[in-house]
Amino acid sequence: MDGGVGKKGPVTSSQVARLAGVSQSAVSRSFTPGASIAPKTRAKVLEAAKALGYRPNAIARSLITSRSRIIAVVMAYLENLFYPDVLEELGRRLAAENYHLLLFTGFKDRDSDPVFDQLMQYRVDGIILASTSLSSELSEECAAAGIPVVLFNRTTERDAVSSVTTQNREGARKLADFLVAGGHKTFGYISGLENSSTNRDRFEGFREGLAAHGFTDIIVRTGNYSRADAETAARQLFALENRPEAVFVANDHMAVAVMDVARYEFGLTIPDDLSVVGYDDVGPARWPAYGITTVTQPIEGMVEAAVRILMTQIASGEMISEHELLPGELIVRTSAIRPRNGIVTVDGQNLYRPEAQ
Amino acid sequence: MDGGVGKKGPVTSSQVARLAGVSQSAVSRSFTPGASIAPKTRAKVLEAAKALGYRPNAIARSLITSRSRIIAVVMAYLENLFYPDVLEELGRRLAAENYHLLLFTGFKDRDSDPVFDQLMQYRVDGIILASTSLSSELSEECAAAGIPVVLFNRTTERDAVSSVTTQNREGARKLADFLVAGGHKTFGYISGLENSSTNRDRFEGFREGLAAHGFTDIIVRTGNYSRADAETAARQLFALENRPEAVFVANDHMAVAVMDVARYEFGLTIPDDLSVVGYDDVGPARWPAYGITTVTQPIEGMVEAAVRILMTQIASGEMISEHELLPGELIVRTSAIRPRNGIVTVDGQNLYRPEAQ
DNA sequence: CTGAAAGCGCTTACAG
DNA sequence: CTGAAAGCGCTTACAG
Numbered sequence: 135m136d137g138g139v140g141k142k143g144p145v146t147s148s149q150v151a152r153l154a155g156v157s158q159s160a161v162s163r164s165f166t167p168g169a170s171i172a173p174k175t176r177a178k179v180l181e182a183a184k185a186l187g188y189r190p191n192a193i194a195r196s197l198i199t200s201r202s203r204i205i206a207v208v209m210a211y212l213e214n215l216f217y218p219d220v221l222e223e224l225g226r227r228l229a230a231e232n233y234h235l236l237l238f239t240g241f242k243d244r245d246s247d248p249v250f251d252q253l254m255q256y257r258v259d260g261i262i263l264a265s266t267s268l269s270s271e272l273s274e275e276c277a278a279a280g281i282p283v284v285l286f287n288r289t290t291e292r293d294a295v296s297s298v299t300t301q302n303r304e305g306a307r308k309l310a311d312f313l314v315a316g317g318h319k320t321f322g323y324i325s326g327l328e329n330s331s332t333n334r335d336r337f338e339g340f341r342e343g344l345a346a347h348g349f350t351d352i353i354v355r356t357g358n359y360s361r362a363d364a365e366t367a368a369r370q371l372f373a374l375e376n377r378p379e380a381v382f383v384a385n386d387h388m389a390v391a392v393m394d395v396a397r398y399e400f401g402l403t404i405p406d407d408l409s410v411v412g413y414d415d416v417g418p419a420r421w422p423a424y425g426i427t428t429v430t431q432p433i434e435g436m437v438e439a440a441v442r443i444l445m446t447q448i449a450s451g452e453m454i455s456e457h458e459l460l461p462g463e464l465i466v467r468t469s470a471i472r473p474r475n476g477i478v479t480v481d482g483q484n485l486y487r488p489e490a491q
Numbered sequence: 492m493d494g495g496v497g498k499k500g501p502v503t504s505s506q507v508a509r510l511a512g513v514s515q516s517a518v519s520r521s522f523t524p525g526a527s528i529a530p531k532t533r534a535k536v537l538e539a540a541k542a543l544g545y546r547p548n549a550i551a552r553s554l555i556t557s558r559s560r561i562i563a564v565v566m567a568y569l570e571n572l573f574y575p576d577v578l579e580e581l582g583r584r585l586a587a588e589n590y591h592l593l594l595f596t597g598f599k600d601r602d603s604d605p606v607f608d609q610l611m612q613y614r615v616d617g618i619i620l621a622s623t624s625l626s627s628e629l630s631e632e633c634a635a636a637g638i639p640v641v642l643f644n645r646t647t648e649r650d651a652v653s654s655v656t657t658q659n660r661e662g663a664r665k666l667a668d669f670l671v672a673g674g675h676k677t678f679g680y681i682s683g684l685e686n687s688s689t690n691r692d693r694f695e696g697f698r699e700g701l702a703a704h705g706f707t708d709i710i711v712r713t714g715n716y717s718r719a720d721a722e723t724a725a726r727q728l729f730a731l732e733n734r735p736e737a738v739f740v741a742n743d744h745m746a747v748a749v750m751d752v753a754r755y756e757f758g759l760t761i762p763d764d765l766s767v768v769g770y771d772d773v774g775p776a777r778w779p780a781y782g783i784t785t786v787t788q789p790i791e792g793m794v795e796a797a798v799r800i801l802m803t804q805i806a807s808g809e810m811i812s813e814h815e816l817l818p819g820e821l822i823v824r825t826s827a828i829r830p831r832n833g834i835v836t837v838d839g840q841n842l843y844r845p846e847a848q
Numbered sequence: 849c850t851g852a853a854a855g856c857g858c859t860t861a862c863a864g
Numbered sequence: 865c866t867g868a869a870a871g872c873g874c875t876t877a878c879a880g
Contacts, residue, residue, distance in 0.1 A: 143637070235595075236594075423755075
């Protein structure tokens with residue numbers, strides 16, 4: 135019997151109590167931080183617990199405290215490396231708060247019902263929602279059920295549900311400024327999912343930015359945040375007689391695909407024949423083969439905010455929504471022609487900050 | 492009160508029972524597939540449940556059945572896209588089996604104790620372990636505690652714990668054959684984590700394969716499965732006076748970094764100046780910028796096997812270990828000089844199958 | 849500081 | 865097919 139773990143399944147607090155010669159309550163108190171228990175008693179209990187290999191049953195504890203210490207993370211697809219990065223940071227952060235991460239992924243991002251049902255059955259303490267199509271439906275259902283929800287990297291019209299995003303509109307406007315300052319005259323946009331708030335904000339910011347300089351024509355194609363669709367969109371765009379000089383792709387994940395199509399199918403040289411800018415500052419954007427000029431989304435800050443909002447709401451029991459809006463930075467690399475002015479170097483990174491001059 | 496969900500928290504089976512005019516047992520039976528309940532009674536119950544927005548409390552159910560229907564997935568890092576792909580497939584597959592996925596990630600892959608403690612407290616029904624450093628320790632602790640474990644993409648010396656891997660040794664041998672057939676005479680290897688079984692198998696297969704053709708010298712550098720370390724290793728390798736003509740990088744994730752260093756820091760043309768082969772067939776390996784000649788690891792098959800092994804063990808209660816060893820295919824792309832013979836095209840993919848001739 | 853007792857929301861023999 | 869009752873492993877007033 136290594137460590138006292140026998141065939142009869144996990145050890146219970148009563149078994150520990152018997153061995154330690156105390157009541158079952160005393161065992162429970164020994165494992166509850168801040169409970170009123172004599173140090174001596176506690177020591178006896180911990181010794182017995184160790185001898186038997188006892189660990190409190192979190193399921194039983196949940197039932198009585200009606201706190202599962204589980205946070206559900208809904209992330210339909212992980213194809214875009216941005217999300218695995220977020221997931222890793224969430225794992226770290228939630229563990230630090232002594233919470234656990236129940237992951238919902240790999241489902242066809244259409245109907246929320248099955249997912250919602252599971253969430254409810256496990257009485258999760260909170261939900262982080264990073265799935266575009268599901269957002270509105272699911273978040274309303276959860277809010278109605280009194281479960282704290284934070285939308286991650288997206289918002290809905292309803293103000294009542296908390297969200298963490300970055301300043302997509304401002305970021306996209308900066309990209310427009312950057313491209314105009316670089317001397318480009320014609321522009322294309324390869325969009326993400328058309329009903330996603332992030333896509334809308336990025337497109338609007340881009341349009342506003344260009345309009346401010348008198349450019350009102352943007353050739354738009356749809357990439358749906360997927361590599362395959364982005365490739366198709368790029369093919370359409372580059373086959374055009376009047377191919378735009380600069381293309382803003384709604385995220386880096388697609389921008390990589392767009393650059394591949396430009397180079398390997400159309401023989402274009404980047405940035406001489408075509409400038410490409412993206413969004414997110416995801417891994418491949420930093421690889422020399424791509425060197426994408428892009429706007430960062432600060433994952434650590436976003437995750438920290440999401441967890442903080444959730445913890446606050448769980449602790450207070452109040453459903454007061456918060457909206458955290460973090461800034462992003464335009465990082466200048468090699469995928470687009472650079473303007474003469476406005477680029478500053480900070481910590482070895484080239485940033486576009488025209489206002490700093 | 493939308494849907495009957497009021498302030499007093501989730502609805503219980505007793506409340507449904509009262510509304511439906513039946514016993515609480517009857518409500519429970521209505522939600523238990525195969526339980527003995529009259530269709531009429533069940534209809535009444537379901538109606539009442541719907542009116543109140545009732546969902547069975549999975550926590551309470553777990554407590555009594557001592558089945559949590561939760562599978563823990565331990566995956567220290569998600570930097571290598573292979574793992575997010577696995578995770579997505581696991582999400583799909585486990586959901587199909589009506590299981591849930593508790594994810595442990597983002598921890599410093601050193602000491603297993605905190606992770607193990609959490610696993611135990613939640614009484615997970617099974618564990619899928621895809622973290623190199625933790626494997627041996629954690630898997631033994633879990634086995635001792637009677638929790639089914641499957642090692643994913645790794646094995647330990649102890650035969651007692653189940654595992655799912657691909658034929659790394661055979662795959663690496665094929666790569667050696669391929670490179671020799673391509674006319675290469677000098678060889679390098681950039682390794683993964685040196686204590687990982689996968690790395691050991693790949694290296695041994697490679698060495699055996701080369702030795703069979705009379706090549707016994709391999710210049711080895713350590714990449715630890717990380718991009719940063721792989722870059723350093725590549726720099727060392729390429730700075731050598733007698734740089735090898737062909738390099739086998741232990742996985743595609745690192746191979747991308749190695750190719751970047753070769754091209755952008757050493758000005759090498761691939762494959763004219765240098766042949767690179769990898770392993771896994773991960774996303775970027777398929778991008779035209781890399782086109783890595785590599786050996787596949789069939790994610791769907793691996794996940795299917797891992798889940799199947801777990802389900803079997805959970806159902807039987809027996810701790811009989813299984814070892815699933817899936818084959819991989821050598822896919823020929825553009826990162827290495829091709830041999831004249833042995834390449835066949837199947838479903839639009841070029842495979843190296845010299846024996847098929 | 850401690851123990852006896854109630855109770856969290858279910859499942860499941862048991863008796864009818 | 866149905867209901868009353870026991871019990872899963874805990875936490876937490878309550879009384880001492």
